[in-house]
Amino acid sequence: MVNCYIKNYKNMKINILVKIVVIIALIASLLGLVLAFLPFGLIALIPTLFGFAIALIVFFIYRKYKLPKIVLFISSIAILLIAGKEIFIKDEVVADKAFIEKDEASKNEAIKELNELEESGLLDEIDSLDVVE
Amino acid sequence: MVKIEIFELILKLIIKVISMLKIVLVIIIFSLFSFSAKESAETFKPVITDGENLTFVASYNMSGLMTDIAEIQSVTSKVSTKTKTLYRLKCTASSYSKWDTYFKIRDLYESYITIDTYKPVISKKNIDEGGYKKEVSSTFNYSNKIIKNKVIKHGKEDSFDTVFQGSLYDLVSSVYHIRTLDYDKFTVGKVIAISVLIDGKIHKINAKYLGTENISVGKYGNKKCYKLSISVNEKELKKAAGSKFIWLIADSKRVPALIKAEIPIGSVQVRLSNM
Numbered sequence: 127m128v129n130c131y132i133k134n135y136k137n138m139k140i141n142i143l144v145k146i147v148v149i150i151a152l153i154a155s156l157l158g159l160v161l162a163f164l165p166f167g168l169i170a171l172i173p174t175l176f177g178f179a180i181a182l183i184v185f186f187i188y189r190k191y192k193l194p195k196i197v198l199f200i201s202s203i204a205i206l207l208i209a210g211k212e213i214f215i216k217d218e219v220v221a222d223k224a225f226i227e228k229d230e231a232s233k234n235e236a237i238k239e240l241n242e243l244e245e246s247g248l249l250d251e252i253d254s255l256d257v258v259e
Numbered sequence: 260m261v262k263i264e265i266f267e268l269i270l271k272l273i274i275k276v277i278s279m280l281k282i283v284l285v286i287i288i289f290s291l292f293s294f295s296a297k298e299s300a301e302t303f304k305p306v307i308t309d310g311e312n313l314t315f316v317a318s319y320n321m322s323g324l325m326t327d328i329a330e331i332q333s334v335t336s337k338v339s340t341k342t343k344t345l346y347r348l349k350c351t352a353s354s355y356s357k358w359d360t361y362f363k364i365r366d367l368y369e370s371y372i373t374i375d376t377y378k379p380v381i382s383k384k385n386i387d388e389g390g391y392k393k394e395v396s397s398t399f400n401y402s403n404k405i406i407k408n409k410v411i412k413h414g415k416e417d418s419f420d421t422v423f424q425g426s427l428y429d430l431v432s433s434v435y436h437i438r439t440l441d442y443d444k445f446t447v448g449k450v451i452a453i454s455v456l457i458d459g460k461i462h463k464i465n466a467k468y469l470g471t472e473n474i475s476v477g478k479y480g481n482k483k484c485y486k487l488s489i490s491v492n493e494k495e496l497k498k499a500a501g502s503k504f505i506w507l508i509a510d511s512k513r514v515p516a517l518i519k520a521e522i523p524i525g526s527v528q529v530r531l532s533n534m
Contacts, residue, residue: 165357167326169319217316219330219353225365228385233338233347236371236381239398240340243380249343251402252373252380 144184148193151180155200162207174204307346307377307435311335313514314533317352321525329354329364331529333434338371345380346372348431362389370431377436382429382456395458397421397429408459421459429456433464437505438513442468442485465490466505474506476516476531483509484516 158174181197188194243249315331331352338347347369354364369383384395394411406421428436433455440451447470455462469486476482484506502521507513518529 165326165355165361168324169321169326171324172322215357217327217355217357220356220359222353222365225351225353225367228365229349229351229367232367232369232383232385236347236369236383237338237340239381240338240343240345240371243398244340244343248400248402249340249373249380252376252378252399 148184151177151197155197158204162204170208174201177201309337315529316532317529320528350431364388368431370429372432379429379432427454485509
């Protein structure tokens with residue numbers, strides 16, 4: 127009777143521990159999935175692979191639990207998404223018309239200011255300075 | 260609730276990385292364009308060439324896994340007034356389209372320098388980082404050693420003067436100075452102090468020469484580089500190695516090949532992708 131009680135107690139402890147570990151794996155996988163949707167690239171693999179590895183270990187040791195299968199499924203989706211984005215989506219800067227205009231306007235404004243400095247003789251004074259002070 | 264917390268954490272991380280990118284951009288501009296030369300004997304022949312176009316990729320690195328965030332371009336061209344010609348050193352930073360939805364960066368840094376003396380005449384900064392906009396324009400007057408600054412932030416305009424002594428460079432033109440130094444004549448551990456104007460304020464930046472290293476420069480293969488440690492204060496300088504490094508290719512152009520800056524979680528790095 128006592129032995130049975132001890133055995134049940136040990137099983138209960140293992141169950142709780144396994145559940146905690148799998149929940150951690152689930153959180154890691156969900157984080158990986160969120161990061162996979164965001165433009166984090168390969169960094170999203172860190173939580174995803176962590177969750178995947180834990181879920182895989184638990185799955186092989188304790189096959190009675192269903193949660194590791196769900197974690198493996200979520201991690202697999204995240205891994206596929208990360209790999210797909212890395213392979214098929216190329217990093218590029220969008221041609222920004224407003225930024226090009228800002229660049230041109232800034233240049234024209236500077237040239238105008240340089241002309242004013244030239245008229246006031248300040249540019250000649252700079253030329254007369256030594257190269258190295 | 261948990262999802263919201265996770266999203267907040269991610270946003271905080273993005274903001275941290277972007278703020279580090281600003282520091283890296285400062286370093287890259289610093290190492291691409293100006294520094295004050297006190298040691299004429301150690302000054303290398305000029306490396307500024309009209310039409311130079313360098314492209315860099317800024318990335319966030321965590322445990323060896325990288326994600327590219329922005330592209331940085333450095334372009335050198337000539338501009339002419341009625342009788343004179345000056346160099347226009349332009350440095351732009353643009354976030355990749357995948358980041359634009361979350362945090363769009365469109366930064367423009369310019370420096371107009373004299374061809375013979377590399378002295379900045381006009382320095383301009385126009386940044387747009389995730390909606391945060393700021394414009395700074397500084398005009399150098401060498402006869403009375405006064406810089407006239409104009410700052411536009413949140414639509415409010417502010418003007419003030421900065422008095423300077425000795426050699427002073429703006430952020431962009433300071434990079435060229437570092438490229439003009441003759442590192443072959445330097446001993447390991449030598450510190451070069453530079454006065455740099457940032458947002459109308461003068462900052463002392465130290466570059467410590469750490470010797471040569473062979474590093475991989477993307478499609479250009481392995482290159483011998485001069486390694487420098489950059490520090491912005493005395494505390495960082497006293498550290499054995501520091502946490503911000505620049506590798507300059509050891510040839511006549513001294514192009515920055517790699518810039519690394521460590522942050523509490525991971526590191527930010529800028530690598531040369533095209534020259």
